[in-house]
Structures are given as structure tokens and as C-alpha cells.
Amino acid sequence: MAIPEDDVKTSGRHRKPTIFDVARLAGVSKSLVSMVIRGDERVSPARRDAVLQAINDLNYRPNAMARGLVQRRTRIVGVVVSDLRNPFNEDVASGVLTQAAELGYKGLINTSDRQREREEDAIESFLELRVDGLILATSRIDDRTIGRASRAVPVVVLGRPTSDVSTDSLTNDNEMGAAIAVEHCVSLGHRSIAHVAGGDSTAARSRRTGYERAMERFGLAERSTVVDGGFTEAEGYRGGRELLTRRSLPTAVFAANDLCAIGVLNALEEAGLSIPRDISLIGYDNTSLAALRHVSLTSIHQPGEDMGRKAMDLLFERIHEGRTEARHYVIAPSLVVRSTTAAPPREAGSEG
Amino acid sequence: MAIPEDDVKTSGRHRKPTIFDVARLAGVSKSLVSMVIRGDERVSPARRDAVLQAINDLNYRPNAMARGLVQRRTRIVGVVVSDLRNPFNEDVASGVLTQAAELGYKGLINTSDRQREREEDAIESFLELRVDGLILATSRIDDRTIGRASRAVPVVVLGRPTSDVSTDSLTNDNEMGAAIAVEHCVSLGHRSIAHVAGGDSTAARSRRTGYERAMERFGLAERSTVVDGGFTEAEGYRGGRELLTRRSLPTAVFAANDLCAIGVLNALEEAGLSIPRDISLIGYDNTSLAALRHVSLTSIHQPGEDMGRKAMDLLFERIHEGRTEARHYVIAPSLVVRSTTAAPPREAGSEG
DNA sequence: AGGTATGATTGGAACGTTCCAATAGGAACA
DNA sequence: TGTTCCTATTGGAACGTTCCAATCATACCT
Numbered sequence: 178m179a180i181p182e183d184d185v186k187t188s189g190r191h192r193k194p195t196i197f198d199v200a201r202l203a204g205v206s207k208s209l210v211s212m213v214i215r216g217d218e219r220v221s222p223a224r225r226d227a228v229l230q231a232i233n234d235l236n237y238r239p240n241a242m243a244r245g246l247v248q249r250r251t252r253i254v255g256v257v258v259s260d261l262r263n264p265f266n267e268d269v270a271s272g273v274l275t276q277a278a279e280l281g282y283k284g285l286i287n288t289s290d291r292q293r294e295r296e297e298d299a300i301e302s303f304l305e306l307r308v309d310g311l312i313l314a315t316s317r318i319d320d321r322t323i324g325r326a327s328r329a330v331p332v333v334v335l336g337r338p339t340s341d342v343s344t345d346s347l348t349n350d351n352e353m354g355a356a357i358a359v360e361h362c363v364s365l366g367h368r369s370i371a372h373v374a375g376g377d378s379t380a381a382r383s384r385r386t387g388y389e390r391a392m393e394r395f396g397l398a399e400r401s402t403v404v405d406g407g408f409t410e411a412e413g414y415r416g417g418r419e420l421l422t423r424r425s426l427p428t429a430v431f432a433a434n435d436l437c438a439i440g441v442l443n444a445l446e447e448a449g450l451s452i453p454r455d456i457s458l459i460g461y462d463n464t465s466l467a468a469l470r471h472v473s474l475t476s477i478h479q480p481g482e483d484m485g486r487k488a489m490d491l492l493f494e495r496i497h498e499g500r501t502e503a504r505h506y507v508i509a510p511s512l513v514v515r516s517t518t519a520a521p522p523r524e525a526g527s528e529g
Numbered sequence: 530m531a532i533p534e535d536d537v538k539t540s541g542r543h544r545k546p547t548i549f550d551v552a553r554l555a556g557v558s559k560s561l562v563s564m565v566i567r568g569d570e571r572v573s574p575a576r577r578d579a580v581l582q583a584i585n586d587l588n589y590r591p592n593a594m595a596r597g598l599v600q601r602r603t604r605i606v607g608v609v610v611s612d613l614r615n616p617f618n619e620d621v622a623s624g625v626l627t628q629a630a631e632l633g634y635k636g637l638i639n640t641s642d643r644q645r646e647r648e649e650d651a652i653e654s655f656l657e658l659r660v661d662g663l664i665l666a667t668s669r670i671d672d673r674t675i676g677r678a679s680r681a682v683p684v685v686v687l688g689r690p691t692s693d694v695s696t697d698s699l700t701n702d703n704e705m706g707a708a709i710a711v712e713h714c715v716s717l718g719h720r721s722i723a724h725v726a727g728g729d730s731t732a733a734r735s736r737r738t739g740y741e742r743a744m745e746r747f748g749l750a751e752r753s754t755v756v757d758g759g760f761t762e763a764e765g766y767r768g769g770r771e772l773l774t775r776r777s778l779p780t781a782v783f784a785a786n787d788l789c790a791i792g793v794l795n796a797l798e799e800a801g802l803s804i805p806r807d808i809s810l811i812g813y814d815n816t817s818l819a820a821l822r823h824v825s826l827t828s829i830h831q832p833g834e835d836m837g838r839k840a841m842d843l844l845f846e847r848i849h850e851g852r853t854e855a856r857h858y859v860i861a862p863s864l865v866v867r868s869t870t871a872a873p874p875r876e877a878g879s880e881g
Numbered sequence: 882a883g884g885t886a887t888g889a890t891t892g893g894a895a896c897g898t899t900c901c902a903a904t905a906g907g908a909a910c911a
Numbered sequence: 912t913g914t915t916c917c918t919a920t921t922g923g924a925a926c927g928t929t930c931c932a933a934t935c936a937t938a939c940c941t
Contacts, residue, residue: 244897471795
């Protein structure tokens with residue numbers, strides 16, 4: 178934790194060239210150099226060449242901070258993700274970055290490794306950097322923090338609704354997704370369907386609620402079984418183990434997300450169960466992980482990359498079109514059937 | 530591709546408070562506010578409280594650009610990764626960010642989605658931002674670009690050696706790792722060992738060389754089989770398919786990395802082969818993917834997170850301790866045996 | 882009471898750009 | 912040859928901080 182104060186050694190590394198150095202070498206004024214850099218049309222070809230030559234000779238690079246300071250804008254959007262190890266977040270980040278590039282922005286990513294405090298740090302750093310917009314693909318943050326950020330810069334929250342009046346949000350309908358999952362199992366003949374929950378994030382809670390309501394709707398309320406899990410493989414594994422200690426095993430398991438489902442899968446296979454012959458398994462997010470042929474996990478699809486792109490568009494609208502009222506998009510999730518769901522085994526299926 | 534020039538609407542969003550606003554509200558000078566922000570000890574408690582109160586009331590946040598401009602330092606390190614979807618890169622990024630936080634720095638991530646041009650853009654943006662250091666966990670970049678960056682700021686290259694005299698590098702011994710993989714197969718009794726190569730990145734080439742040399746060393750040179758693959762699952766899958774078209778199948782496959790191995794796994798399983806009964810499979814990087822119990826891929830371990838941390842340390846040494854001579858660390862990879870390697874099937878094993 | 886040491890506070894310069902109003906240098910015209 | 916009108920070029924102010932030297936206040940000592 179030693180944070181040295183001021184012992185930076187600049188020795189050896191020469192001062193970086195500035196616009197003045199370029200101007201001197203090219204024999205023009207700093208203003209003209211600035212014009213060349215910004216691609217102003219009305220610079221004579223001769224001077225332009227001289228300037229470009231000087232820029233090249235000096236390995237000059239404009240200082241984004243100085244520029245940002247006077248322009249009061251950075252053309253940077255910050256992306257905060259809670260967990261880089263969740264492939265869904267990568268899809269989102271990738272979508273944001275692609276669209277940002279398309280719109281003349283740069284996207285920078287910061288992550289918090291699922292720690293609340295580092296998440297707020299990440300947001301704070303971006304705000305101090307004066308990013309033009311902020312995309313939060315993170316579950317841990319509370320509304321107060323979001324609101325605070327939102328007072329400073331356009332903010333889009335991904336994956337959870339927000340009550341903040343000046344913040345856009347982009348979510349999938351988690352309750353609906355959970356209902357689709359349950360429905361799929363029911364349609365295959367399952368009646369004993371368990372849920373490995375995702376913890377206390379908003380998304381996880383909605384999925385749980387969706388599961389419970391759907392079970393109720395199908396008259397299976399008293400068959401509902403929820404065990405604690407989480408959004409990581411390890412937590413899913415624990416949830417799966419927990420499930421195995423129960424008196425009677427379910428014939429299908431709906432896991433909070435794909436990572437969690439993989440964990441459950443491990444636990445079940447370890448116990449000698451075969452998926453989907455003995456137990457069906459369904460995840461959420463339809464990440465690249467679920468799509469791995471070797472895993473081939475039935476999952477609820479959420480278009481992460483598209484959502485990332487859309488989030489960037491929403492920021493753009495606020496920045497360039499001056500939109501001020503909040504938008505809240507809810508995307509309908511869909512079912513992707515792969516190899517981990519099937520009809521329940523005979524004896525179990527007819528039992529209920 | 531429409532990049533609007535200047536139609537930014539600031540309407541509605543008020544000008545952000547500056548240090549002067551805080552000073553006015555607190556009834557002190559800007560300098561005193563600055564001192565409070567930087568935690569200077571010799572501010573009287575009364576004034577400090579007044580300043581903190583004003584900061585809070587105004588939702589003031591120091592402008593990192595203005596600060597960076599005068600301090601000529603940002604306390605930011607840039608991390609460029611070629612592919613966020615490769616879990617190995619996440620480990621690296623995570624390691625860098627953790628250690629950066631520890632040392633009082635912030636790490637920001639940019640990615641290029643495996644496109645050469647966007648990779649150079651990412652580097653260029655970071656340099657314009659005047660990051661204090663740059664960590665390149667990317668394969669595509671050429672030495673010229675690295676050298677250029679290195680002239681401006683300390684650079685650590687990860688995962689490949691570099692000839693640039695002023696750039697540190699941190700790699701694992703890919704040739705050795707490949708040799709370990711081959712050795713492992715040989716020790717299990719395999720003689721017909723194929724390699725699904727990783728393309729033209731430096732790391733991939735070294736692994737291939739390592740494979741070829743090892744095969745030679747074991748007197749299996751004429752049994753060498755290399756098919757084209759890549760560092761992604763899709764390319765691995767193609768490599769696996771390609772392998773299947775060959776006259777005789779190998780009894781073991783060494784894939785360029787874990788992602789590639791998963792692709793190969795898919796292709797082989799799809800063809801009705803059982804791993805490791807019919808064919809053994811070994812990957813590289815020992816990512817979280819390989820560790821998934823359901824996958825349980827034998828792999829060559831490379832400590833991504835540690836390497837990320839070490840990379841950050843190397844930057845720190847240059848920034849704070851003025852080190853100028855280049856360091857090149859080579860880490861010894863190790864074998865992690867899981868469930869995808871076993872003795873070859875009888876008939877094949879005895880055939881050679 | 883006067884001098885001095887100590888500590889808190891302040892104003893100004895600098896960081897490296899962009900933006901804008903002002904200027905210079907022609908060309909075109911009378 | 913002088914006036915007008917362009918167009919290319921320039922200098923100065925501003926952006927929001929930090930740093931430093933200078934100032935102010937207070938207490939202490941003789």
C-alpha cells in the first residue's frame with residue numbers, strides 16, 4: 178500500500194515535444210500547427226507539408242488533456258463493468274467500443290472485480306477525467322451513486338432499471354426471461370424445477386421473482402425450490418452442491434446466469450448425474466460460454482453486443498442532440514435451446 | 530461513419546464547478562482549496578471543513594486534465610488487449626488493475642477486437658492522453674509501433690519478446706511450454722501428436738517451433754502434423770475439422786491455446802470421437818475456461834494475473850526509480866493435467 | 882515594545898492546447 | 912496607384928489545475 182508521493186524520476190526521458198516545438202521547427206506559428214492538426218482546409222499546401230514534416234520528425238503527439246481542457250470535452254466514454262470474467266460483459270463492452278469508434282468516440286473500460294468500493298472509484302476516476310458519457314454495466318452500484326454521476330455527465334445504466342430521472346437504462350426483461358425458462362421446462366414435462374439464485378443484484382432478484390411468479394402461474398408454487406448461488410461459476414457450484422443435499426432432486430434447474438449454470442453443471446456431473454438425461458439445466462445471458470459446443474447450454478438470450486451499441490447511441494443522443502428526458506428500454510429476452518434441456522426421466526416426470 | 534463536427538448541445542447541463550467556485554463558496558483562495566484536495570496537512574481545521582462542505586454542496590470534482598497538464602503526469606496506465614474474449618487477457622488485465630490500484634495508479638483498458646488498425650489507434654489514444662505507462666497484451670502490433678510508443682512512455686510488452694531496446698517484456702517460454710505439452714503426451718505413450726497452430730502472432734509461432742523441435746528431439750519429426758488454427762474457438766474448430774480430413778488421425782492434439790483447444794474439442798466430439806479415450810487434447814494458457822470442471826482441459830499454465838501484476842511493477846520501476854535499461858523476464862510455464870489427456874488407445878499406441 | 886520564528890494563506894505563473902479577433906499580404910478593380 | 916476584399920496567418924485569452932514565492936498573522940522571546 179505504499180503510495181510514494183513525489184519521487185518521480187523523469188531523468189533520461191526527455192520532455193515531450195509541444196505544439197510550440199513543432200511550430201518553431203516548421204517556421205510557423207503555433208496556431209497554424211493547430212490548424213493543420215485539426216485538418217483545417219485553409220492552410221497552404223507548402224506550410225501544411227512543413228508542419229507535417231516537423232510533427233513526424235519530433236514524434237509529436239497532441240496532448241489530449243490540454244485539448245480537452247479548452248474544448249471542455251474529451252470524446253471519451255467510460256465503461257464500467259463489474260466483472261470482466263463474465264463473457265456477457267465482454268459482449269457489452271465490445272458493442273460499446275465498436276459503436277463508439279463508429280461515432281468518433283473512444284471507449285475506455287474500467288472494472289471493479291465485483292468490489293463495491295472499486296466500482297465507485299472507477300466511476301469517480303472517469304468523472305474526474307471528464308469523460309463525455311458513462312456506461313455502467315454493473316450490478317453493485319446503488320441509485321445514489323448513479324444519481325451523483327448523472328448530475329455530472331450523461332449516464333446509461335445497463336442490466337438494471339434505475340429510478341434516477343436523468344439516467345437512461347437498458348435492460349432485458351428479467352422476469353420475462355425467467356418465465357420463459359420455466360415455461361420451457363414445463364413444456365418439456367418438468368414439474369419439479371429449482372432455481373439457483375444469483376444473489377442480491379437487481380437483475381438476479383428480478384430473475385428470481387420471475388421464476389417464482391411463473392411457478393405460481395403454472396400451479397407449481399409449492400414445488401418452488403430456490404437455493405443461493407451467484408453470478409460466478411464458484412457460486413453456482415456451491416448452489417449445485419446445496420441442491421444435492423436436498424431430500425428430493427428437481428428434474429430441472431434454472432440457474433441465475435450462464436456462469437452459474439456451468440457451476441451447477443459441474444456439481445451435478447460430479448455427483449454422477451447426467452445432463453440432460455437426469456436433470457435439465459438452463460442458464461441466462463446466452464454467452465459465448467453457453468454457445469461452446471462442448472457446453473451447449475440452453476439459455477435465455479440477451480443481446481449483449483447490441484445493448485452495448487444501443488447504450489452508446491443513447492449517450493450520443495444526449496451529447497449531440499441535447500435530449501434530456503430519460504429513456505428506458507426494455508428488451509425482450511428469448512429462448513435458445515441447446516443440449517442441456519430435455520424431457521424429464523420417466524419415473525420423475527410421471528410422479529408429480 | 531458520420532462524425533458530427535461541432536453540434537454538441539450543452540444546453541440543460543450546467544457548467545461544471547471549478548476550484549474557483551468552491552473557493553468563493555468557502556470564502557478562501559483557490560490555492561487553499563487545492564491544498565485541501567491534495568490533503569495538505571497545514572490547513573486549519575476550520576477552513577478545511579468549510580472547503581469540504583463547499584465541495585460537497587457543489588458536487589465538485591477536480592478536473593484530472595487540468596491537474597495532469599500541470600503535473601505532467603496522470604497516474605494512469607493504459608492496458609491494450611487484443612481480445613477481451615480470451616480469458617487469459619482478462620487475467621492479465623485484472624492483475625494489472627489490481628496492482629495499479631495498490632501502487633496508487635488507475636488502469637484503463639482498451640481493446641482492438643483483434644484488428645491491427647484499432648490496436649494502433651488504442652495505443653495512440655493512450656499516448657495522447659499522456660498515460661504514465663503502457664502495457665501491451667497484444668499480439669498483432671509490430672516492433673516499429675512498439676518502438677514509437679516506447680519513445681514516449683515506459684512500455685511493457687506481454688506475451689512476446691521485443692527487440693526494442695527501451696521496452697520491457699514479460700513472456701512465458703512458449704517453446705518450453707510447447708515442449709512440455711509434447712513431453713506429456715509422449716510420456717503417456719503417444720507418438721502421433723498433431724499441433725493446431727495459432728496463426729502468425731509471435732507467441733503462436735514460438736509454440737509451433739517448440740512443438741516441432743520437441744517432436745524432433747523425441748525422434749518423431751516425421752510424425753509432426755501441423756494444421757492451421759488460431760487463437761479463437763472458431764479457428765480451433767476449423768483446425769479440428771481439417772485434422773479430421775487427414776488420412777490418419779493423431780492420438781493426441783496440442784492446440785495453440787485453450788480457446789483453440791475448445792474449438793478442436795468441439796470438432797472432434799462432433800465427429801463422434803471421445804476425449805481422451807480416442808484422442809488426447811492439450812491446450813495452452815490454463816485459463817478459467819480450461820479449469821471449468823465440465824471442460825477440464827489439460828493445459829500449459831501461464832500465470833496471467835501474476836504477469837499483469839509484474840508488468841505493472843516494471844512500469845513502476847521505470848516511472849519512480851528511473852530505471853532505463855530494459856528488462857526481459859521469461860516465466861517458466863508448467864503443466865496442469867486434467868481430464869483431456871490419457872494413454873492412447875491400444876491399437877494406435879502400439880502401432881508406432 | 883520590537884524583533885523573529887513559525888505557520889497559514891494567497892496571487893501569479895505555468896502546463897499545452899483551441900478559439901477568436903486581428904493582421905498581413907496579395908489579387909482584383911477602378 | 913490607391914482602395915477594397917479575400918484568404919492565409921498570427922497573437923492573446925481561456926480552459927482548471929498545481930506549484931512556488933511572497934505575504935500575512937500570530938505567538939514567542941528578550
